[in-house]
Amino acid sequence: MSRLGDSNSFASDSYYFSPHHYVIKAESSSTKLRVVFDASAKTTSNVSLNDVLMTGPTVQADLFSVITRFRTYRYVFTSDISKMYRQILLDPTDCQYQLILWRENSLDQLEIYQLKTVTYGTSAAPYLATRCLTKLAEDSCRKYPSASTALLLETYVDDIMTGANTLEQAATLLADLQRLLSTAQFELRKYCSNNPELLQLIPEQHKEPFLRIGDNDVVKMLGLIWHPTAGTFAYHFDFKRTNITTKRTVLSDLGKIFDPLGLIGPVVVLGKIFMQQLWKLNISWDQPLPEDYEKRWKNYVQQLENLNSLQHPRHLLSSAVSKSVQLHSFSDRSEAAYGACCYLRSIDINNKVTVQLICSKSRVAPSKSTSIAKLELQAALLMTELVERLQDIIPMPIEDTIFYTDSKIVLAWIAKPSYTWTTFVANRVAKIQELTRKEEWSYVSSKQNPADIISRGALSEEFINSSLLTSGPEFLHSAALIRPRQPQSDQLDEVPERRPNKLALFSANPAHSDLTTNISHRESLHRLERIVAYGLRFVNNAKASTQTDWRAANHARARSSTYSHNSKYSAQLSCSRAQFII
Numbered sequence: 001m002s003r004l005g006d007s008n009s010f011a012s013d014s015y016y017f018s019p020h021h022y023v024i025k026a027e028s029s030s031t032k033l034r035v036v037f038d039a040s041a042k043t044t045s046n047v048s049l050n051d052v053l054m055t056g057p058t059v060q061a062d063l064f065s066v067i068t069r070f071r072t073y074r075y076v077f078t079s080d081i082s083k084m085y086r087q088i089l090l091d092p093t094d095c096q097y098q099l100i101l102w103r104e105n106s107l108d109q110l111e112i113y114q115l116k117t118v119t120y121g122t123s124a125a126p127y128l129a130t131r132c133l134t135k136l137a138e139d140s141c142r143k144y145p146s147a148s149t150a151l152l153l154e155t156y157v158d159d160i161m162t163g164a165n166t167l168e169q170a171a172t173l174l175a176d177l178q179r180l181l182s183t184a185q186f187e188l189r190k191y192c193s194n195n196p197e198l199l200q201l202i203p204e205q206h207k208e209p210f211l212r213i214g215d216n217d218v219v220k221m222l223g224l225i226w227h228p229t230a231g232t233f234a235y236h237f238d239f240k241r242t243n244i245t246t247k248r249t250v251l252s253d254l255g256k257i258f259d260p261l262g263l264i265g266p267v268v269v270l271g272k273i274f275m276q277q278l279w280k281l282n283i284s285w286d287q288p289l290p291e292d293y294e295k296r297w298k299n300y301v302q303q304l305e306n307l308n309s310l311q312h313p314r315h316l317l318s319s320a321v322s323k324s325v326q327l328h329s330f331s332d333r334s335e336a337a338y339g340a341c342c343y344l345r346s347i348d349i350n351n352k353v354t355v356q357l358i359c360s361k362s363r364v365a366p367s368k369s370t371s372i373a374k375l376e377l378q379a380a381l382l383m384t385e386l387v388e389r390l391q392d393i394i395p396m397p398i399e400d401t402i403f404y405t406d407s408k409i410v411l412a413w414i415a416k417p418s419y420t421w422t423t424f425v426a427n428r429v430a431k432i433q434e435l436t437r438k439e440e441w442s443y444v445s446s447k448q449n450p451a452d453i454i455s456r457g458a459l460s461e462e463f464i465n466s467s468l469l470t471s472g473p474e475f476l477h478s479a480a481l482i483r484p485r486q487p488q489s490d491q492l493d494e495v496p497e498r499r500p501n502k503l504a505l506f507s508a509n510p511a512h513s514d515l516t517t518n519i520s521h522r523e524s525l526h527r528l529e530r531i532v533a534y535g536l537r538f539v540n541n542a543k544a545s546t547q548t549d550w551r552a553a554n555h556a557r558a559r560s561s562t563y564s565h566n567s568k569y570s571a572q573l574s575c576s577r578a579q580f581i582i
Helices: 063-070 092-097 125-139 145-153 167-182 247-255 265-280 291-309 372-393 408-415 423-435 451-456 460-465 525-542 549-568 570-578
Strands: 002-006 020-024 033-037 075-081 099-102 111-114 159-164 188-193 211-213 216-221 224-227 232-234 311-313 322-333 337-348 353-364 400-405 441-443
Touching: 063 145, 063 159, 063 353, 063 372, 075 167, 125 145, 125 167, 145 159, 145 167, 159 167, 167 188, 247 265, 265 291, 265 337, 265 353, 265 451, 265 460, 291 460, 322 372, 322 451, 337 372, 337 451, 353 372, 353 451, 372 400, 372 408, 372 423, 372 451, 408 423, 408 441
Parallel strands: 322 400, 400 441
Antiparallel strands: 002 111, 020 033, 075 159, 075 188, 099 111, 211 216, 216 224, 224 232, 232 311, 322 337, 337 353
């Protein structure tokens, strides 16, 4: 930041002043007071700086990908880049659009300063900062390959969540990250790790202090509560009670439930279903809810505090080296919603089987009435798209991928070509067949389907007492995987949504055929050619034509073949022109 002078001496043709104020963030371990700049404030021309800036594309991995990769490593550490935005200089010609007014007290003259670095509050700031990180990683990928991968795939804005499967690799990665970022004057701080030996490599002033939540020492990272010593993710809900419950307060409370991986999916989907029901009431945003709805919502919020005792394992694999890794996914639906969940099943060198829930995803069913079978198909498609993402994210080879559904109709739809079914089903079956193979699909009973509770939704007390979703079905835990018995294809009397075939019949009357039937060619093409050639020669001579005999012969052969072909296949040709299925 540099001083340009006081407000009386300032003169410029093109500039922009940003209003600014402070925000106190008491829970922050480093910067408790932050300055916020409002580049969306309108000028006298009714245009703000953010209105004319281009925001740029997203160049980093999303939150879901970063956290999922973080769960695949045995030894992990987290850190963030100190004051990342303030380490990146702007082009001097653009600094005139980052002006602020400042004075120490109300009696002083207003002074004008210009900000020389990327500023939080401008719409282009996230792209400019993250693009610098990705460029740094791309330029250093040969010298620091593992550190470059961590910056590209395991960094969200300025927070890094990465690790390795051996302590030596983790220590090397930590050192390489420090060296790589120091070349651009970036400094790492707020380190935390699940291994004390890694933390010994960090100066004490750069370590992340623990937060005390209940009886546990935890850290907050990307909105998650992580217990490094126990190796678990936890939750903490503490909603403020309101006297009046409205649609606005319900939506506000739902927005406070942060569950990027869907580890408490049944509880979240129940809140989504409740919100959809409120929309059907056609009440205004600030109108009090009906008494029965208000009681339901207060009970829902009150039970959320039960989740404060819930913990999910961070690491997806066993502590020993895995020799086999499989991906098992389940889908289901109810009348109100549909969902899917995915598990990582690993077998280590000691033949120990570990099954961990990776994630779940749910969607509320459309308000318009839809058949149960179609909702099952929607759930199956959601599952295949979720697995496709996981296959790109998980940094290890997946030996086998299996999809489970409790709908025999969906399995019958997937087993046939997509054009066999009506448009709605055909489009979704085609997408599923594009992403999966028929052999990868399997039937599972509703009692063994962990996605059932996701589609129905559950209050937190019921969810905690049910272990099917968190642990997966029992057959996944056996050393020799025995898949559920598959239904026979002939067990279904009739599969719905089959596309009807259109059949058109044509008859040909040989009594009204073409010229070839009136020529005695005795089933000889050569004789027919000679007769037609004589006829054509007569026509040409009558017209005083000078065509040679060989041209007449070729012409006769072509016309004879055409006559004969049209005569034998007249019905088929008529059908083809009419574009009907035979």
